[in-house]
Amino acid sequence: MGKLYLVPTPIGNLEDMTLRAIRILKEVDLILAEDTRTSGKLLQHFEIGTPMHSHHMHNEHRSIANLITKLKGGANLALISDAGTPAISDPGFLLTRACLENDIAVECLPGATAFVPALVNSGLPNDKFVFEGFLPVKKGRQTRLKLLAEETRTVIFYESPHKLVKTLTNFVEYFGADRPISVSRELTKLYEETVRGTAEEVLKHYTEKPPKGEIVIVVGGKK
Template identity: 65%
Template sequence: MLYIVPTPIGNLADMTFRAIDVLKSVDLILAEDTRTSGVLLNHYQVQKPVSPYHQHNEHKIVVHLAEQMLAGKTIALLTDAGTPGISDPAFLLVRECVKHDIKVECLPGATAFVPALVNSGLPITSFCFEGFLPLKKGRQTFLKKMALEERTMVFYESPMRLVKTLNDFIQYFGTDRQCCVSRELTKKFEENKRGSLQEVYDHFNAKTVKGEIVIVVDGKN
């Protein structure tokens, strides 16, 4: 079978007891980055074979992995942080397992957009998660579509592109649209900056931005 195992988004103490037990029980652990996952596995004294599984090799090995599970192996899939499949590889492997009636179990656990959304102060009864914006092709079309979205919107962004993305939001959503930018969630220097798009843009444009970023933007009223 296949276990989808969420991992902490910053604070190692957010690993669940169940996730640790699963990792210690499987035959093989797949990791987006074996070095990053190695820190977590060493911390919890998990000693199991680890193989890389990421966007550059998943198409090549997904069938082989399914064959291993059909032969009796139990595999766990990790990402660098958070839940595999949420803006990280998992879909192809899960689909292959479903195709061959291989049992798949996704453990509950950390996902960066959930705490960012909840603590944003914006409406969360209905929302849409969009992940990373298109970098070039289709970006303008995407932003025009999102400008009409009435639900709260959640995006991921890199620290290097945060200011540019906030500026794009201002152009398409307006300066007064409310938002919240969360970075370094669960870590020592966690920051949640709330306000209008213009206020949040000015804040981050005046500093060096570090850490993983979640942007929550109010929908069109």
């Protein structure tokens, strides 16, 4: 019986790759990658020659049975996403669940994930928090926002740059203009920035300066 390794990869700065992650990726029989082109550059940088197979949200349902067969046959597999820890707003949950249902060992390595540094450097309470990931685009969005408006713990969201202003506008409307917010952008990369202030202030900033890059929003809980 083989084993599935969930291996975090850097969210930007390649120096955040752990020595253990490099060793595991070299030792396994196959690497499952969200985008083989993106991951190919990472593997090349660390001189990892292990074969890759595409595993993403559009094919993971179809490929799981075949992967379980490989694992039962003794193959060791590693799952990586384009950036960060697999299964956190990325593929990984379905395969992990299937492995556990088939008594196949699963090991998740610690490593990079975007929301942790965003939460810690936000200056907002982090003793208790809620990770929401991406808000629904249309159906269920209003219902979710109304529910989260009453949340007393710090709430963390992921957002794309072209939807950030819309989401911040929603936060002003549902959470109030004075709700404290921190937006971290391009974490660990050359142009990393964090903008902190009230919902209204942060909305004004990004309305005047359209953002680029990966974004994490941290919202203070209701007082």
